Amino acid sequence: MRGRMTMETIKLTIDNKQIEVEKGTTILGAARRMGIDIPTLCHMKLDDLNIENKPGGCRICVVEVQGRRNLSPACITKCDEGAVVRTHTPRVMNARRTVMEFILSDHPKDCLICPKSGNCELQNMAIRLGIREITGQEIAEMSTYRKDTSPSIIRDLDKCIMCRRCEMMCNEVQTVGALSAVNRGFMAVVAPAFEQNLEYSPCTYCGQCVAVCPTGALTEVDHTGDVLRAIADPSKTVVVQTAPAVRAALGEEFGMKPGSLVTGKLVSALKELGFDYVFDTDFAADLTIMEEGTELLARLGKFLNGDEDANIPILTSCCPGWVNFFEHNFPDLKDVPSTAKSPQQMFGAIAKSYFAGKINVSRKDMVVVSIMPCLAKKYESQRPEFSVDGNPDVDFSISTRELAHFIKQANIDFNNLPDADFDRPLGESTGAGVIFGNTGGVIEAAVRTAYELYTGKKLSRLDFDELRGMEGVRQATINFDGLPINIGIAHGLGNARKLLDDVRAGRSTFHAIEVMACPGGCIGGGGQPLHHGDSSILKARARAIYEEDKNKTIRVSHENPYIINLYKEFLGEPNSEKAHHLLHTHYFDKKAKIIVKQ
Amino acid sequence: MSSIKIELRKEDVDKINEICDSFGNEQSELINVLHKTQEHFGYLPAEIQEAIASKLNIPVAQVYGVVTFYSFFTMTPKGRHPISICMGTACYVRGAEKVLDEFKKELSLQVGQTTPDGKFSLSSLRCVGACGLAPVVLIGEKTYGRVAPDDVQDILKEYQ
Ligand code: SF4
Ligand code: SF4
Ligand code: SF4
Ligand code: FES
Ligand code: FES
Numbered sequence: 103m104r105g106r107m108t109m110e111t112i113k114l115t116i117d118n119k120q121i122e123v124e125k126g127t128t129i130l131g132a133a134r135r136m137g138i139d140i141p142t143l144c145h146m147k148l149d150d151l152n153i154e155n156k157p158g159g160c161r162i163c164v165v166e167v168q169g170r171r172n173l174s175p176a177c178i179t180k181c182d183e184g185a186v187v188r189t190h191t192p193r194v195m196n197a198r199r200t201v202m203e204f205i206l207s208d209h210p211k212d213c214l215i216c217p218k219s220g221n222c223e224l225q226n227m228a229i230r231l232g233i234r235e236i237t238g239q240e241i242a243e244m245s246t247y248r249k250d251t252s253p254s255i256i257r258d259l260d261k262c263i264m265c266r267r268c269e270m271m272c273n274e275v276q277t278v279g280a281l282s283a284v285n286r287g288f289m290a291v292v293a294p295a296f297e298q299n300l301e302y303s304p305c306t307y308c309g310q311c312v313a314v315c316p317t318g319a320l321t322e323v324d325h326t327g328d329v330l331r332a333i334a335d336p337s338k339t340v341v342v343q344t345a346p347a348v349r350a351a352l353g354e355e356f357g358m359k360p361g362s363l364v365t366g367k368l369v370s371a372l373k374e375l376g377f378d379y380v381f382d383t384d385f386a387a388d389l390t391i392m393e394e395g396t397e398l399l400a401r402l403g404k405f406l407n408g409d410e411d412a413n414i415p416i417l418t419s420c421c422p423g424w425v426n427f428f429e430h431n432f433p434d435l436k437d438v439p440s441t442a443k444s445p446q447q448m449f450g451a452i453a454k455s456y457f458a459g460k461i462n463v464s465r466k467d468m469v470v471v472s473i474m475p476c477l478a479k480k481y482e483s484q485r486p487e488f489s490v491d492g493n494p495d496v497d498f499s500i501s502t503r504e505l506a507h508f509i510k511q512a513n514i515d516f517n518n519l520p521d522a523d524f525d526r527p528l529g530e531s532t533g534a535g536v537i538f539g540n541t542g543g544v545i546e547a548a549v550r551t552a553y554e555l556y557t558g559k560k561l562s563r564l565d566f567d568e569l570r571g572m573e574g575v576r577q578a579t580i581n582f583d584g585l586p587i588n589i590g591i592a593h594g595l596g597n598a599r600k601l602l603d604d605v606r607a608g609r610s611t612f613h614a615i616e617v618m619a620c621p622g623g624c625i626g627g628g629g630q631p632l633h634h635g636d637s638s639i640l641k642a643r644a645r646a647i648y649e650e651d652k653n654k655t656i657r658v659s660h661e662n663p664y665i666i667n668l669y670k671e672f673l674g675e676p677n678s679e680k681a682h683h684l685l686h687t688h689y690f691d692k693k694a695k696i697i698v699k700q
Numbered sequence: 701m702s703s704i705k706i707e708l709r710k711e712d713v714d715k716i717n718e719i720c721d722s723f724g725n726e727q728s729e730l731i732n733v734l735h736k737t738q739e740h741f742g743y744l745p746a747e748i749q750e751a752i753a754s755k756l757n758i759p760v761a762q763v764y765g766v767v768t769f770y771s772f773f774t775m776t777p778k779g780r781h782p783i784s785i786c787m788g789t790a791c792y793v794r795g796a797e798k799v800l801d802e803f804k805k806e807l808s809l810q811v812g813q814t815t816p817d818g819k820f821s822l823s824s825l826r827c828v829g830a831c832g833l834a835p836v837v838l839i840g841e842k843t844y845g846r847v848a849p850d851d852v853q854d855i856l857k858e859y860q
Pocket of ligand 3: 307308420421422423424475476477478479618619620623624625626627628629
């Protein structure tokens with residue numbers, strides 16, 4: 103009878119054990135639930151984020167299903183009632199080796215000097231399957247491909263195994279469409295249109311392709327050598343800033359469990375590395391809230407007065423991947439985002455003006471380094487508008503992964519470092535600055551400050567659970583003392599596109615929208631330790647960020663004493679002329695144009 | 701990340717738009733759009749792929765992906781004297797491949813390519829329905845039958 107909604111289930115046997123699963127489950131899914139770890143290469147699934155790559159192309163996951171003539175790829179084969187599956191018969195093992203040998207026959211063997219070595223899924227698979235020789239290598243000629251270096255990303259497609267994870271990320275999750283599978287046979291690779299360099303594509307440098315590439319085909323541009331040289335140069339004062347999401351992930355590179363907060367060790371390590379001042383990007387995040395929050399309240403005031411040019415909703419602008427995206431895809435809306443620079447760039451601008459003045463160092467003798475979970479920040483730091491007479495506000499931006507390598511190379515025993523504190527004045531931050539690392543965090547920080555400034559009242563609670571979570575698009579209404587403020591949140595650029603399409607069509611009912619390019623926000627950034635498809639790692643990092651916020655004595659940006667002082671001593675008011683000059687920017691139309699010759 | 705500008709003539713843009721419109725600007729019709737466009741222009745250069753992508757609202761990388769996947773799409777213009785060698789069964793059996801090799805050698809050209817001066821291009825065809833004349837070579841509108849590798853030099857001389 104149909105009285106109750108019951109899930110249709112299926113019973114099957116895998117490796118002699120019975121299991122009952124929901125209809126539609128793949129053999130891979132069922133096996134994983136039983137603790138049977140069928141090897142996979144092209145397949146990747148991030149639960150909770152709705153991200154899955156399942157081209158069924160590599161065939162490393164094949165299993166034997168009784169009664170079927172051919173072996174079946176477990177990642178795309180659905181469970182049948184009564185099926186009898188075997189995952190490690192001689193036939194299966196042989197097929198897996200053959201698949202692996204085939205992939206390796208067109209793969210360079212220079213693992214020793216590959217940037218992915220030790221962290222490469224292909225290498226791990228070769229180890230796991232115990233591959234000792236590659237038969238047939240003499241016959242196959244290796245395909246070669248030119249290297250492509252952009253400001254953020256290196257593409258070394260000799261190492262591409264055509265898993266197409268990057269293509270899925272760029273097209274389906276980010277809807278950027280910079281990458282596509284091109285050519286066929288041995289020459290097949292994933293590349294931008296006309297196999298141009300990434301630089302001449304609509305790439306946003308979000309780095310999500312790098313974050314999922316199982317091999318050394320996609321990696322970040324390494325700037326650690328530049329940083330090492332700057333530190334060694336006695337004429338330079340080297341200042342470092344570290345982004346919020348770094349402290350919640352760096353520990354993973356040293357064997358700690360995901361979600362370990364390593365703020366104190368991180369500061370110690372940076373001091374050991376020889377940076378002259380160790381500061382916190384969270385300070386600049388607080389500053390961003392002052393500028394962006396003030397802009398929000400000004401626009402909101404206009405909007406409530408019925409001003410047509412109020413430009414509501416306001417969009418956050420602290421994520422450079424997102425900025426690149428709207429410059430390419432929504433140039434007609436380029437006046438809608440806040441003009442506030444990202445925290446990284448605000449920090450650079452203040453370090454090389456206010457702080458340089460305070461310690462009496464000239465701009466050209468100061469080097470600002472940033473430690474970021476992000477690859478888009480590399481490109482951002484090189485934007486010409488963020489430099490003065492050719493001297494950039496941020497000289498080098500390195501990723502969490504690069505910092506981990508740097509620490510290891512400097513013989514620092516990270517796990518046993520004592521905790522240390524950030525230097526003053528640019529190292530003091532609030533809980534509001536910390537949560538910038540999570541999706542929803544920027545807008546929560548902005549709400550905390552905007553509410554108190556708008557209503558003149560203290561918030562009775564600081565945790566806005568309605569703004570948190572991993573849902574791709576979220577919305578909430580926050581009551582500003584009788585005034586309902588509608589807030590939208592998107593992470594992942596495909597989700598952002600949905601909200602932007604509404605804004606473009608005049609359908610949006612939001613007053614403010616936060617966008618982060620990376621799924622999960624910066625904790626899932628393209629420069630973070632690799633998650634290898636395990637979304638529980640991202641959730642653990644998110645929890646750690648909220649924990650750090652809770653531990654802070656001050657949790658609203660406008661109460662940061664060093665921020666208050668910065669305005670008093672130097673900037674005047676938020677959105678003052680000086681603040682505008684140093685802390686705000688403008689955007690460009692980067693959409694590809696077709697010019698019609700008459 | 702830099703913004704890309706491409707130039708096209710008005711009549712070419714109009715033609716591309718007309719073709720896309722005739723397929724309802726459906727993204728799923730991409731292959732048919734590309735076919736029709738190549739029929740008209742003879743080849744599918746980058747500019748034309750950009751215009752199609754923009755009209756159908758799909759990433760140009762995907763258009764390029766399709767163009768490079770199917771061997772009947774080409775990004776190089778045909779030569780002024782396009783040479784096609786029949787590779788149908790009858791021609792093949794009677795030595796078409798040797799004839800093709802001879803053309804390749806004489807012109808230093810691969811199938812699908814065009815000489816740098818734009819004069820000759822080389823392609824292979826399925827049976828052209830003149831099996832009695834096998835092996836058959838077409839140059840522009842002209843048909844050559846019973847071609848032997850030794851004839852190739854003389855044939856090319858006609859186009860000096
Ligand atoms: S960095 Fe982001 S936008 Fe660029 S190719 Fe990779 S996934 Fe696409
Ligand atoms: S570049 Fe990396 S992620 Fe993309 S298809 Fe190749 S191996 Fe897979
Ligand atoms: S979400 Fe964070 S890590 Fe990702 S591009 Fe934006 S700023 Fe960078
Ligand atoms: S992992 Fe199943 S086919 Fe690649
Ligand atoms: S096979 Fe060449 S014309 Fe028929």
